[in-house]
Amino acid sequence: MQRHTRLLRTTVVGGAALAMTLSLAACGGSGASAGKEQDKIHILVYGDATNKVEKQLVDTFNKTSDVKAVLDTIPGADYQTKLQTVISGKQAPDLFFNWGGGSIKPYVDAGLLMPLDGLIEKDPRLKSDFLPSVFNTAVVDGKPYGIPMRGTQPVLMFHNKKVLKDAGVSVPRTWDELLTTVKTLKSKGVTPIALGGGDKWPTQMWFQYLYDRVAGPELFAKAAGGDKNAWASPDSKKALGMLRELVDAGAFGTNYDSVKFTDGGSPALLATGKAAFELMGSWEYSTLKDAHPDFVKSDLGYGTFPTVTGGKGDPANLAGNTNNYYSVLKSTKHPDAVAAFLKLMYSDGFVKSQLGIGNLPTTTNTALFLADADNPEYSKYQYDLVAKAPAFQLSWDQAYPPAAATTIYTAVQQFFNGQSDADAFIAAMQSLPAA
Numbered sequence: 550m551q552r553h554t555r556l557l558r559t560t561v562v563g564g565a566a567l568a569m570t571l572s573l574a575a576c577g578g579s580g581a582s583a584g585k586e587q588d589k590i591h592i593l594v595y596g597d598a599t600n601k602v603e604k605q606l607v608d609t610f611n612k613t614s615d616v617k618a619v620l621d622t623i624p625g626a627d628y629q630t631k632l633q634t635v636i637s638g639k640q641a642p643d644l645f646f647n648w649g650g651g652s653i654k655p656y657v658d659a660g661l662l663m664p665l666d667g668l669i670e671k672d673p674r675l676k677s678d679f680l681p682s683v684f685n686t687a688v689v690d691g692k693p694y695g696i697p698m699r700g701t702q703p704v705l706m707f708h709n710k711k712v713l714k715d716a717g718v719s720v721p722r723t724w725d726e727l728l729t730t731v732k733t734l735k736s737k738g739v740t741p742i743a744l745g746g747g748d749k750w751p752t753q754m755w756f757q758y759l760y761d762r763v764a765g766p767e768l769f770a771k772a773a774g775g776d777k778n779a780w781a782s783p784d785s786k787k788a789l790g791m792l793r794e795l796v797d798a799g800a801f802g803t804n805y806d807s808v809k810f811t812d813g814g815s816p817a818l819l820a821t822g823k824a825a826f827e828l829m830g831s832w833e834y835s836t837l838k839d840a841h842p843d844f845v846k847s848d849l850g851y852g853t854f855p856t857v858t859g860g861k862g863d864p865a866n867l868a869g870n871t872n873n874y875y876s877v878l879k880s881t882k883h884p885d886a887v888a889a890f891l892k893l894m895y896s897d898g899f900v901k902s903q904l905g906i907g908n909l910p911t912t913t914n915t916a917l918f919l920a921d922a923d924n925p926e927y928s929k930y931q932y933d934l935v936a937k938a939p940a941f942q943l944s945w946d947q948a949y950p951p952a953a954a955t956t957i958y959t960a961v962q963q964f965f966n967g968q969s970d971a972d973a974f975i976a977a978m979q980s981l982p983a984a
Contacts, residue, residue: 610893679911701911703830703868704754705833706828750958753957757868757942761940764788784861789964865938909931
């Protein structure tokens with residue numbers, strides 16, 4: 550993971566060092582350097598393998614713009630926390646990466662973000678060139694506050710083909726088959742499922758998907774809307790019981806809380822054959838391609854989350870992130886330059902570049918370029934899933950405001966670890982405010 554500061558474009562490890570470096574950039578030093586800083590827009594993004602496309606777009610923009618764009622990155626594990634520390638101060642970016650929904654509502658409520666209806670009025674394609682269901686995820690209180698900027702990110706079940714073949718098992722299609730497969734893999738000395746529990750949010754993916762399969766999307770919609778009884782419903786307790794059975798079966802091994810996705814730990818377990826499966830967002834492809842290209846070429850497989858017999862959720866339902874978004878700070882001194890940069894998000898070059906690393910843009914013309922994707926089969930598979938999904942549940946930690954994340958993560962982790970029971974998990978989730 551990289552983090553480029555505004556002034557030095559070097560890697561910084563500590564939060565204090567980040568704040569100090571950003572402060573230096575904001576102060577500018579001499580009058581000349583301060584003037585140069587005023588002719589820039591700062592774009593803050595989540596640091597990961599996708600940054601190569603964002604750097605490319607910045608370079609494209611800077612070839613023709615008098616106001617230059619500077620890309621700043623924060624490692625994924627620290628992104629939300631560090632964003633909150635800089636967004637209301639002098640170090641605030643001009644535009645920043647987010648997940649729409651609850652992730653930006655506090656900033657809207659605080660009056661920090663620019664409604665984008667004015668920019669859209671001048672350039673209707675900032676709205677019309679994106680799939681409506683995706684664009685609307687960043688609409689808050691009836692106004693748009695985000696432009697899609699990466700790709701749709703359904704959570705998929707990735708697997709190592711060689712490990713499954715060697716163990717004599719196939720990809721499980723149902724929950725019962727998954728439990729049986731876990732037992733077989735354990736007997737072969739393989740960790741059945743890689744899990745970056747140290748990051749907490751990967752663990753949450755198991756909850757959000759199983760809740761959907763057992764109860765359908767309505768349960769979470771009610772809970773997020775403030776219906777606390779939803780968390781205590783029979784379907785909620787059933788899903789928790791099924792998760793408990795999976796964990797107790799040894800599906801994730803014993804040290805999953807010492808492993809992280811954000812430092813490449815859990816993908817490495819999958820790629821090196823130490824684990825058979827990993828439930829992860831579609832960005833897993835670009836992450837693995839960057840770190841383990843030979844594995845991606847030969848042995849990476851993928852599929853959907855298992856079905857649950859008798860479950861109320863449609864097996865075609867998806868969970869994950871509908872997309873990521875760029876939101877604009879109301880305080881930007883260069884709204885025209887920001888608007889010009891945002892135009893690149895629906896350009897043919899953007900679509901081709903995102904497809905080139907395995908991402909799936911949500912522009913209306915994406916289907917025209919699927920054959921040019923890095924892995925056309927993978928991109929087409931995702932595209933069909935998203936196009937046909939009856940429901941696409943936004944990740945719980947993004948559907949709720951950022952302040953709720955700690956409560957969600959703690960409840961998820963403690964339940965998985967056996968430190969709390971179903972009643973404690975339910976009580977923790979009932980303590981959340983409406984999203």
